[in-house]
Amino acid sequence: MRYISTRGDAPDLGFEDAMLTGLARDGGLYVPETVPTMSAGDIAALAGLPYEEVAFRVMRPFVSDTFTDEEFADIIAKAYAGFNHDARAPLVQLGANHFLLELFHGPTLAFKDFAMQLIGQLFQVALSRRGEKVTIVGATSGDTGSAAIEAFKGLDAVDVFILFPHGRVSDVQRRQMTTPTEANVHALAMDGDFDDCQARLKDMFNDFEFRDAVKLAGVNSINWARVLAQVVYYFTSAVALGAPHRKVSFTVPTGNFGDIFAGYIAKKMGLPIDQLVIATNQNDILHRTMETGAYTKAGVTPSISPSMDIQVSSNFERVLFDAYGRDGKVVADQMADLSNGGFKISQGAMEFLRETFDSGRASEDETMAQIKTSFARTGEVLCPHSAVGVKVAEDHLGDSPMITLATAHPAKFPAAVKDACGQDAPLPPRMSGLFDRDERMTRVANDLGALEALIRERTGR
Numbered sequence: 001m002r003y004i005s006t007r008g009d010a011p012d013l014g015f016e017d018a019m020l021t022g023l024a025r026d027g028g029l030y031v032p033e034t035v036p037t038m039s040a041g042d043i044a045a046l047a048g049l050p051y052e053e054v055a056f057r058v059m060r061p062f063v064s065d066t067f068t069d070e071e072f073a074d075i076i077a078k079a080y081a082g083f084n085h086d087a088r089a090p091l092v093q094l095g096a097n098h099f100l101l102e103l104f105h106g107p108t109l110a111f112k113d114f115a116m117q118l119i120g121q122l123f124q125v126a127l128s129r130r131g132e133k134v135t136i137v138g139a140t141s142g143d144t145g146s147a148a149i150e151a152f153k154g155l156d157a158v159d160v161f162i163l164f165p166h167g168r169v170s171d172v173q174r175r176q177m178t179t180p181t182e183a184n185v186h187a188l189a190m191d192g193d194f195d196d197c198q199a200r201l202k203d204m205f206n207d208f209e210f211r212d213a214v215k216l217a218g219v220n221s222i223n224w225a226r227v228l229a230q231v232v233y234y235f236t237s238a239v240a241l242g243a244p245h246r247k248v249s250f251t252v253p254t255g256n257f258g259d260i261f262a263g264y265i266a267k268k269m270g271l272p273i274d275q276l277v278i279a280t281n282q283n284d285i286l287h288r289t290m291e292t293g294a295y296t297k298a299g300v301t302p303s304i305s306p307s308m309d310i311q312v313s314s315n316f317e318r319v320l321f322d323a324y325g326r327d328g329k330v331v332a333d334q335m336a337d338l339s340n341g342g343f344k345i346s347q348g349a350m351e352f353l354r355e356t357f358d359s360g361r362a363s364e365d366e367t368m369a370q371i372k373t374s375f376a377r378t379g380e381v382l383c384p385h386s387a388v389g390v391k392v393a394e395d396h397l398g399d400s401p402m403i404t405l406a407t408a409h410p411a412k413f414p415a416a417v418k419d420a421c422g423q424d425a426p427l428p429p430r431m432s433g434l435f436d437r438d439e440r441m442t443r444v445a446n447d448l449g450a451l452e453a454l455i456r457e458r459t460g461r
C-alpha cells in the first residue's frame, strides 16, 4: 500500500514512513493511493467480534507488510488494554432510531485516545526496530495534547512537545497535559488560539533544516495513522445496528475534519453509510462551506465546545483532493489562496461534497439546551461537543438508524455541563487525583524562532 500527497509534489511513501512523517514535504497530507474494500460478506463476518479483532481486519490492508500479523495484533491489544469499557466504543440508545457512540472510555476521556494509543504502540515498535529517536510536536485545542502525552510519556524513542492555546483549554484538559512527570513530556502554553498553534506547527514542518535536525514527527490528525484508527468504530457500531444488511447514518461533531474523514473512508471501503453529517458549533466554517461553496475564514469565537473552535480544518484538504478528482495541483492552488482568507470551490467539487456529506450547526444556546433536554429525557449527560452532534443529528433523522459520535466525557467540561443541566460531571475514580498534582508548563510566544530554539535546547539537537 502506497501513500500519496494531496498536493501531488512529494514522494509517495509506505505506511511506516507516512506514519513517522505526518505532513508531506510539499505541505500536503498523505492519503492511500487506493482504498481497499470489504465485501458485504467480510462486513457481516464482523458481527459479534471483539473490538480488537474488528480493528485488525479493518486496518490490516492499509498497513501491508510494515508489521507481521502477530506484531500488529499485539500492537492493537496493547493500545486498547487501558480502556475502561470492554466494548471499547459502546452504543447507547437515545431515541427510537438515534444512538450515541461513546468514544470517551480511553485514558484521557476523549475519542482521541483511540488513535493516539494505537500510534504510541506503532511508533514504539517501528522506532525501536530502526534504532531512531524522534521529536513529536503537536498542536492541540485540548484533547489531542493530553491523548498524545498519555500515549508517549516515558517512551525512550520520543520527546513530545505539545502546543496549546494559553487560557483557552479547560482546567481538566490543561491538567492532563501539565501534571505528567515524565522528563520526555513538554507542555507549551502558547499565546494565541488553536489556529495559531496549528500554523506554527506547520511552519516547523516546512522548515526542512529544523525538521531534519530534530527528526520532527507529527501526530495531529494530519497523520494518516490517526485517521485509520478511527475508521474502526464506524464498522463496529454500524455492524451492531444491522450493517451490511441495512444502512446507517452518522453525525460527527467536527473541528479538524479527522473524525468524519474516517467515516468517509469507511464508506469508501464499502460500509453502507446513508448520511454522513458534519456538525459544527458557532465556528461553522465547514457548514458555511457546504451551504455557500466558499471556504472563507472568519475569526474564531471561543465556545463551550473548545475542541471544535477552529477555522482552518486541516483534513478537509483530504476530501477536497477527492472532490477535485485527485488533482494535487488544484488543491495546492486552493490552499495557497487560504492564506489570503479563503477560496471558492468549483461547482463539480461542490456536487461531490454535497452528495457525500450533510451538515448543520448548533449555537451556544442550542448546545446548552440539548445537554439539558438529553439529560431530562434519557439520563445521558452529554459533553458540549457531543451535544452539538446530538442537536444536529436530530435535525437530520431519517429512515436509517442515526449514530451520533460522543467525542468526550462530560467530566472534561464540568462547568458547561453544570450550567446546562444542573448536574455535576465527576471524573471517573481512576482520575480523581488530577487536581492534587503539581503542574509543569512553559509559556511561549507565538513566534517560530523562539519555539524552534526551545525545542532544540530541550532535545539537544
Ligand SMILES: *Cc1c(COP(=O)(O)O)cnc(C)c1O
Residues within 6 Å of the ligand: 110, 111, 112, 143, 144, 221, 253, 254, 255, 256, 257, 258, 259, 260, 307, 308, 385, 407, 408
Ligand atoms: C478533537 C475533538 C473534536 C473534533 O474532531 P476532529 O477530528 O478534529 O474533527 C470534537 N470533539 C472533541 C471532544 C474533540 O476532542
